[in-house]
Amino acid sequence: MENRDNGPPAGLSDKLNGELLSADCPSRGVLKHVTSQWGVLVLIALQGGTHRFSELRRRIGGVSERMLAQTLQVLEADGFVARRAYPVVPPHVEYSLTPLGEEVAEKVRVLADWIEVNFHRLPASRRAAQRPARVPV
Amino acid sequence: MENRDNGPPAGLSDKLNGELLSADCPSRGVLKHVTSQWGVLVLIALQGGTHRFSELRRRIGGVSERMLAQTLQVLEADGFVARRAYPVVPPHVEYSLTPLGEEVAEKVRVLADWIEVNFHRLPASRRAAQRPARVPV
DNA sequence: TTCCATACTTACCTTTCCGTGCGTACTTAC
DNA sequence: GTAAGTACGCACGGAAAGGTAAGTATGGAA
Numbered sequence: 001m002e003n004r005d006n007g008p009p010a011g012l013s014d015k016l017n018g019e020l021l022s023a024d025c026p027s028r029g030v031l032k033h034v035t036s037q038w039g040v041l042v043l044i045a046l047q048g049g050t051h052r053f054s055e056l057r058r059r060i061g062g063v064s065e066r067m068l069a070q071t072l073q074v075l076e077a078d079g080f081v082a083r084r085a086y087p088v089v090p091p092h093v094e095y096s097l098t099p100l101g102e103e104v105a106e107k108v109r110v111l112a113d114w115i116e117v118n119f120h121r122l123p124a125s126r127r128a129a130q131r132p133a134r135v136p137v
Numbered sequence: 138m139e140n141r142d143n144g145p146p147a148g149l150s151d152k153l154n155g156e157l158l159s160a161d162c163p164s165r166g167v168l169k170h171v172t173s174q175w176g177v178l179v180l181i182a183l184q185g186g187t188h189r190f191s192e193l194r195r196r197i198g199g200v201s202e203r204m205l206a207q208t209l210q211v212l213e214a215d216g217f218v219a220r221r222a223y224p225v226v227p228p229h230v231e232y233s234l235t236p237l238g239e240e241v242a243e244k245v246r247v248l249a250d251w252i253e254v255n256f257h258r259l260p261a262s263r264r265a266a267q268r269p270a271r272v273p274v
Numbered sequence: 275t276t277c278c279a280t281a282c283t284t285a286c287c288t289t290t291c292c293g294t295g296c297g298t299a300c301t302t303a304c
Numbered sequence: 305g306t307a308a309g310t311a312c313g314c315a316c317g318g319a320a321a322g323g324t325a326a327g328t329a330t331g332g333a334a
Contacts, residue, residue, distance in 0.1 A: 020249055021182060023198030027253045034252065035172035037291095045158060053311050061160030064293055069312055079260045089300050091311045100258060107248040112157055114244050115171065116164045121237060123216045174321090190281055201323055206282060226330050228281040277334080283327080290321070297313085304307080 033078055034104055038063055038071040043097070043105040044112060046081065050096040080104055170215055171241055175200055175208040180234070180242040181249060183218065187233040217241055 019025050033039050041060045045051065051059065057068050072095060075081040080101035086092040097105055156162045170176050178197045182188065188196065194205055209232060212218040217238035223229040234242055 020253055021178060021197050025198075025253075027249075027256045030256065030259060031177065031249060031252050032174055034248070035174075035177060037169055037172075040168065040172060041158060054309075060158050061162075065312070066294085066314095067292060070292090077260070079258075085311090090302085090309070091300090093311060100255065103255070104248070104251060107244075107251050111171070111241070111244040111248060112164075112168060114241060115168050116157055116162075118237065118240070119164045119167065121216075122167060123214065191279085202282075203284095203324090204322060207322090222281090225280095227279065227332090228329090230281060275334100278332090280330095281328100285326085286324085288321105288323080291319080293318090294316090296315090298311100300310090302307105302309085304305100 030078055033074050034080070034108065036071065036074075038067050039075060040108055040112060042068070042071050042075060043080065043101065043108050046095060046097045046101070047105045047109060050094050053093055053095070056095065075101070167215055170211050171217070171245065173208065173211075175204050176212060177245055177249060179205070179208050179212060180217065180238065180245050183232060183234045183238070184242045184246060187231050190230055190232070193232065212238070 020027060020031075034043070038060070041063070042056070045056055045059045053068070053072075056072075057063060057065065060068070063071075072081055072083070076083050079098055082096050082098050082101075084094045084096075086094075157164060157168075171180070175197070178200070179193070182193055182196045190205070190209075193209075194200060194202065197205070200208075209218055209220070213220050216235060219233050219235050219238075221231045221233075223231075
């Protein structure tokens with residue numbers, strides 16, 4: 001038995017697989033940040049361009065100030081979010097995606113869009129089906 | 138403003154954004170399951186084909202029995218994982234991805250692969266700051 | 275007879291997550 | 305003068321995540 005019997009579709013080598021699946025893979029930390037509950041939404045919300053703090057907070061429904069600030073800091077430390085603060089009297093800070101951030105955000109968005117589009121095919125939509133007028137044939 | 142909420146799901150654009158970013162979007166639950174720490178790794182590990190429980194456990198480094206069982210149950214309830222149990226004397230259960238599961242897993246894998254490939258481009262401060270902080274009591 | 279392997283489940287406990295409320299330094303609006 | 309907005313930081317407490325260990329049923333190996 002040498003190589004695999006039914007390998008993954010295409011693209012990246014199986015070597016990468018072994019890395020991520022190993023417990024000490026350093027990428028896991030970044031992956032956790034990116035796939036965190038608010039991390040996903042921040043990346044998607046920032047894809048539209050530059051936004052201010054409270055603007056983002058209104059944009060992302062349900063996020064608290066604490067979580068938004070924390071998520072932005074983590075994503076900034078990872079190099080995905082750029083923070084620009086102006087030393088003016090009412091605080092003015094602008095957040096945007098770095099080139100790296102744009103790349104991950106695109107991947108994240110593809111995943112999120114798939115879930116939104118295919119949500120009606122999932123059994124979860126039956127369990128929590130409380131929607132008034134959204135029933136396709 | 139465009140107002141098409143019953144159109145074909147062919148092209149997804151900014152309309153979808155508003156749904157996911159709103160607090161009561163039902164897709165958020167599924168998104169959370171898929172992007173959960175172990176959910177991501179289970180989906181990737183199952184992309185190779187069918188695997189048994191302890192086989193998955195050895196494959197995914199660092200996962201506990203409890204978390205693996207729980208994650209598999211959630212993913213099965215969402216319709217991403219298929220579970221087939223044989224009524225034999227030593228329990229024999231096989232896990233695989235459903236067609237839906239294969240689709241998400243691919244999206245998840247693209248994201249995970251990007252992070253692994255581009256990890257070296259990320260700021261070094263992040264890499265060094267990964268340590269289990271132990272606070273003395 | 276005891277141990278092990280399988281695929282979990284349950285109980286117990288620690289750790290992390292996350293919302294709420296408060297404070298800041300300053301300005302505009304009422 | 306009071307309220308609101310801005311962009312957070314800090315402390316508290318409840319909720320959730322997650323690890324460890326033990327139990328369950330059964331047959332085969334030692």
